[in-house]
Amino acid sequence: MSLKNCYNFEDFRNLAKKKLPSPIFHYIDGGSDDEVTLKRNTSAFDECDLVPNILASVGKPDLSTTVFGRKIDIPIFLSPTAMQRLYHPDGDKASAKAAAKFGTFYSMSTMANNSIEEIANISSGPKLFQLYVHKDKSITDDLIERCKRTNFDGMCLTVDTLVAGNREKDHRTGFTTPPKLTLNSLFNFAIKPKWVFNYLTNKKFELSNVVKKTDKGTNIAKSVIEYINEQYDPSMNWKDAEYCVKKWGGPFALKGVMSVEDAKRAIDIGCTAIMISNHGGRQLDGSRSPFDQVKAISDAVGDKLEIILDGGIRRGTHVLKALAAGAKACSFGKMFLFSLSAGGQQGVEHLLKIMHDEIYRNMVLMGCKNLNELDSSKIIYRN
Secondary structure (H helix, E strand, O other), X not given: OOHHHOOOHHHHHHHXXXXXXXXXXXXXXXXXXXXXXXXXXXXXXXXXEEOOOOOOOOOOOEOOEEEOOEEEOOOEEEOOOOOHHHOOOOHHHHHHHHHHHOOOOEEEEOOOOOXXXXXHHHOOOOEEEEEOOEOOHHHHHHHHHHHHHOOOOEEEEXXXXXXXXXXXXXXXXXXXXXXXXXXXXXXXXXOOHHHHHHHHHOOOOOOOOOXXXXXXXXXXXXXXXXXXXXXXXXXXXXXXXXXXXXXXXOOEEEEEEOOHHHHHHHHHOOOXXXXXXXXXXXXXXXXXXXXXXXXXXXXXXXXXXXXXXXXXXXXXXXXXXXXXXXXXXXXXXXXXXXXXXXXHHHHHHHHHHHHHHHHHHHHHHHOOOEHHHOOHHHEEEOO
16 A cells, blocks of 8 residues: 555555554554543544535635634644654654645644744744643743744643543553563564664654753653653643633633533633544543534534534544534544654645545535535434
């Protein structure tokens, strides 16, 4: 299989599986506990049907929308994902360049292997920064100030990772960050010599955005999962979130909102957006899928802030269903990480082209001239 023969999520996933050592692949692929929520994130879309209109004289549909104060050319963007250096040597640089080419958001994780400044220098496209509240408040403040100086467009605060989820596949495969040769993982790395060569001969693994603030960013003797448990503030509360909103002073989302009550509180503290997300099924297993919650949250607060559905997207039709249910845009992680692993920047561009074409084609088939015409009349829930 080659990149040009990748047409959908499973194709990118299979090609990534051929290229990545098993521990790295399963870190992308897996979820927490029994992975019930991981599976539900996508299967939830099957319980809702699209209702097209005919003879609508669609012409060329407009796929643009506005989120975080920026107009984007397609209603999808790349979710913030940590440690992209593990999946391809170019990591975040490849993702940022691909997103800019398609006129949509690249999102940077606090735990990126490239710095805020590096990405700002190579991409003029829309950029979102994903923040964690650290126990050391100066780290949080430093990240916000640097994003201001480098003209990032928006910021989101991840609120569902007070502790790391129980990802049992990582234990079984011997996954650690940075990667180490253990009895569990030695064979899996040995049979992927190209990945090992690229990893050893390219940029050193580090958490580039915190490298100057804590030695945990440069001298990681333990796994990054332990970094989360040691460095992130498990007592984070609404006052901390409000502090970040005000200190940033621009378009701001809470990432990890799953209830109507929390969506309303997000408005109260000054958020302009929310990302309905369960962290890709990697945190609280047995929780609802983002799509399960979009309609109720949109009905309650959709006229007061931007709603972004994050997670489970595999097809253009999933995007259309999410928008019809009340989302303004969708973001995804696993899908683009597999495409990044499969082909770097070219892989992510190939994926975005496929998704663009699927959304465009399905908008024509739905009889919709623009995204505003995707409303509740265009979907029917089976139950």
